[in-house]
Amino acid sequence: xxxxxxxxxxxxxxxxxxxxxxxxxxxxxxxxxxxxxxxxxxxxxxxxxxxxxxxxxxxxxxxxxxxxxxxxxxxxxxxxxxxxxxxxxxxxxxxxxxxxxxxxxxxxx
Amino acid sequence: xxxxxxxxxxxxxxxxxxxxxxxxxxxxxxxxxxxxxxxxxxxxxxxxxxxxxxxxxxxxxxxxxxxxxxxxxxxxxxxxxxxxxxxxxxxxxxxxxxxxxxxxxxxxxxxxxxxxxxxxxxxxxxxxxxxxxxxxxxxxxxxxxxxxxxxxxxxxxxxxxxxxxxxxxxxxxxxxxxxxxxxxxxxxxxxxxxxxxxxxxxxxxxxxxxxxxxxxxxxxxxxxxxxxxxxxxxxxxxxxxxxxxxxxxxxxxxxxxxxxxxxxxxxxxxxxxxxxxxxxxxxxxxxxxxxxxxxxxxxxxxxxxxxxxxxxxxxxxxxxxxxxxxxxxxxxxxxxxxxxxxxxxxxxxxxxxxxxxxxxxxxxxxxxxxxxxxxxxxxxxxxxxxxxxxxxxxxxxxxxxxxxxxxxxxxxxxxxxxxxxxxxxxxxxxxxxxxxxxxxxxxxxxxxxxxxxxxxxxxxxxxxxxxxxxxxxxxxxxxxxxxxx
Numbered sequence: 001x002x003x004x005x006x007x008x009x010x011x012x013x014x015x016x017x018x019x020x021x022x023x024x025x026x027x028x029x030x031x032x033x034x035x036x037x038x039x040x041x042x043x044x045x046x047x048x049x050x051x052x053x054x055x056x057x058x059x060x061x062x063x064x065x066x067x068x069x070x071x072x073x074x075x076x077x078x079x080x081x082x083x084x085x086x087x088x089x090x091x092x093x094x095x096x097x098x099x100x101x102x103x104x105x106x107x108x109x
Numbered sequence: 110x111x112x113x114x115x116x117x118x119x120x121x122x123x124x125x126x127x128x129x130x131x132x133x134x135x136x137x138x139x140x141x142x143x144x145x146x147x148x149x150x151x152x153x154x155x156x157x158x159x160x161x162x163x164x165x166x167x168x169x170x171x172x173x174x175x176x177x178x179x180x181x182x183x184x185x186x187x188x189x190x191x192x193x194x195x196x197x198x199x200x201x202x203x204x205x206x207x208x209x210x211x212x213x214x215x216x217x218x219x220x221x222x223x224x225x226x227x228x229x230x231x232x233x234x235x236x237x238x239x240x241x242x243x244x245x246x247x248x249x250x251x252x253x254x255x256x257x258x259x260x261x262x263x264x265x266x267x268x269x270x271x272x273x274x275x276x277x278x279x280x281x282x283x284x285x286x287x288x289x290x291x292x293x294x295x296x297x298x299x300x301x302x303x304x305x306x307x308x309x310x311x312x313x314x315x316x317x318x319x320x321x322x323x324x325x326x327x328x329x330x331x332x333x334x335x336x337x338x339x340x341x342x343x344x345x346x347x348x349x350x351x352x353x354x355x356x357x358x359x360x361x362x363x364x365x366x367x368x369x370x371x372x373x374x375x376x377x378x379x380x381x382x383x384x385x386x387x388x389x390x391x392x393x394x395x396x397x398x399x400x401x402x403x404x405x406x407x408x409x410x411x412x413x414x415x416x417x418x419x420x421x422x423x424x425x426x427x428x429x430x431x432x433x434x435x436x437x438x439x440x441x442x443x444x445x446x447x448x449x450x451x452x453x454x455x456x457x458x459x460x461x462x463x464x465x466x467x468x469x470x471x472x473x474x475x476x477x478x479x480x481x482x483x484x485x486x487x488x489x490x491x492x493x494x495x496x497x498x499x500x501x502x503x504x505x506x507x508x509x510x511x512x513x514x515x516x517x518x519x520x521x522x523x524x525x526x527x528x529x530x531x532x533x534x535x536x537x538x539x540x541x542x543x544x545x546x547x548x549x550x551x552x553x554x555x556x557x558x559x560x561x562x563x564x565x566x567x568x569x570x571x572x573x574x575x576x577x578x579x580x581x582x583x584x585x586x587x588x589x590x591x592x593x594x
Contacts, residue, residue: 028150028178054249055278057154062245063252081261081273084253106252 009037011093014100018069018090021045027053031060035100037087040070047080054082063107065100112226113157115141117149117175118164118190123211127162127190130218136226146170150178157238158185160225162209165191176203186225239290242278244432246290247299249274250425251433259422260305267405269308269317270420285315288418295421299429302421309401309415312494316405321412323385323397329409330389333397337380343369349384414493458520461530462578469574476572477539480585481527481550484564490524493558498524501557508549512542528582530572540569547594565594 005023009016017033019025022045030036030053040046046068056062065084073088084099114137116127124142131139140156143149146167152158165172172189173196179185186206189196190213200208206228207221250258260270267284271277275287294300308317322331337350339362346366353371357363362371362378371377385397399412425433465476490498502521509519509527518530531539547565554563568588570581 026147026151027154028147051277054274055155057241059248061154063248081255081259082277102254103252106254107248 008033009090009093011097014097016093016096016100019049021049025049025052027056027061028058030064031058033064034104035065035067035084035096037067037069037090037096040068050080050082063103065096065103067096067099111138112136112159112186112222113138113140114160114162115139115143115149115152115156115158116162117143117146117167117172118162119144119167120164123164123190126212130213130215131162133215134219134222136222146172146175146178149175153179153185160186160188160206160222162188162190165189165193165196173199173203186228188221188225239286239293242275242286243290243294243299245278246272246274247294247425247429247433251430255425257422257424258300260420264318267314267316268310268418268420270306272423282314285310288420291421291423294429295423297428298426299432300423301426302419302423304419305422306420308418308420309412310418311401311403311406311408312410312414312416312497313408313491314403314406315416316403318404319401319415320404321399321401324400325385325387325389325392326394326396326398327392328387328390329398329400330387331400332388333385334388335383335385338382338384338395339371339378340381341366341369341371341378343367343377347381350380408494410492410494414497416494416496455520455522458518458528458530459578461518461532462572462581465530465532465572466574466576466578466581469572474533475535477531477534477536477569478572478581478585479529479531479539479543479569480522480567480582480589481529481543481547482566482586482589483525483527483550484566486525486563489554489558489561489563492561504553505550508553509546512546512549522582526586528585536569536571543567543569544594551594566590566592567594568592 005019006025006029007018009018014034015032016035016037017030018037018039020039021041036053038046038049050066053064053066054062066082068083068086069090070086070088084103085096087093087096114131116124116131116139118124118127124144128139128142131137137160140158141152143152147170149161149163153161163172163175172191176187187203188207188209189200189205190209190211192211194210197208206225209217209221246258249255258272258274260272262269263271266276267281268276268288272287272291275290276284279286291300291302295302309319310317311319323333324331325333338347339350339353340347341364344364344367346364348365350362352365353362354360356365356368357370363369364371374380382395384393384395386393400409401412401415402409462478469476493501502524505527506519506521509529513519513529514534516532520528522528529543531542547567550565551563554561566589568585570585570588572581576584
């Protein structure tokens, strides 16, 4: 296994993986998580990692809910249609959990 | 058919030996080498892989552990490559395609690859990348309750528009495949499209980033200067505005013929047209050609030869939702550059020709075989691009088939060579038919491409019982190259 830059965040019955947009990521490990939270530092780096996940051929990886964690709100023009939401704090993950459950329910039915 | 393969082995010597075997095989294309199961998993999910040469004994993840991790084993064939024979039974449980014991002999390797190649070629179309991409798209839409997938304008995209999940999964050069996938999905009622925009694409690389400009019809230079043409009513003199300016002073216009001052447009004079002067060759003309230079591949083409496409936004239908939920599966056909009757029809033609040669040795009758060579057609293909090239070939095949009798055979040997077999027809009769066909080919080209003159070559031979089919075709090629229709 490659060096792991990921952080595990538990919220109720869900487990999220938090990674930084510039960190290397071993994609198959995503399948054990309910969603992934990408900490934003750079537009290009975030886009690149989102694309990498969505282009992966394993269904449990390419369909995983993706959230972008931005500390500061920025004007970024049109939203990225490949992500499922943007959050500005890790203290309240209720919204992330709600969207994740909705998507995962759709995928299991 | 070439299979994309990867080699997974922790031993360097084995990796080198296997890659040498793969390099010498025409049926294989090596897309990656992994030193561990983990690396192989990444490769497998990033590349389009048809075949894996998998070592069993690897330190962190064994070959069988790796197989346990693969999502869908049916999409990829696996050949186990190991130093021990002990894993044969377990390999059987894993439905492994073949089992090679190190050191692997070239013969055993080739035999195994050929077997896999045959099984892959008859595999369901559902495994073609376009089907997988469509499934990815609709699963994504369905899981997110996205009712419309909208085209997003993007300067970075080949088409100038991107479709989320679809364009992202395609290489830049293949982004136009997204439109084929969406068209097919619409035809199969998985998606319904609503018009958004029309785009024009380069006919050679499908890029939409084009420099469209006026060029000189004489030398193709875009270094043009245009001037208004002035018609002076009172003396009926017509000339370029510069002549009127030269005869006057400042912006005042004086007619160089009658020396009267031109005061009011519509009263004294009008500007019926513009005239272009080419700075390259000095040619003056009123109707410049409009050409488009592709800023991706550099191809310079007439705007009439650009590929017109509709950009739509797509809605997931009830049938599409059903497919997204896995209730049924719709396969879309494999797209790509294919000759009208590529593959099987050529094989069939060869079999028919071989049979005819054999029949000739046991019975007394005359059969003929003919060939057309569209000698300079590649110049036209280059000009009109791949999509129009395929349409032209389809049309050629269609009009030629109309003149054939039942039992005659026709095939495109390559993009410029057409072969025909006339069983039990004398050479003279076959020649007559082919002359008629030659007229039709020339007419078709002339009607559609008035600035291109086709050099057509033709040959007809009697089928000889003592010639092999290769000799027959070679003789036709030689004879045709010396002919002219």
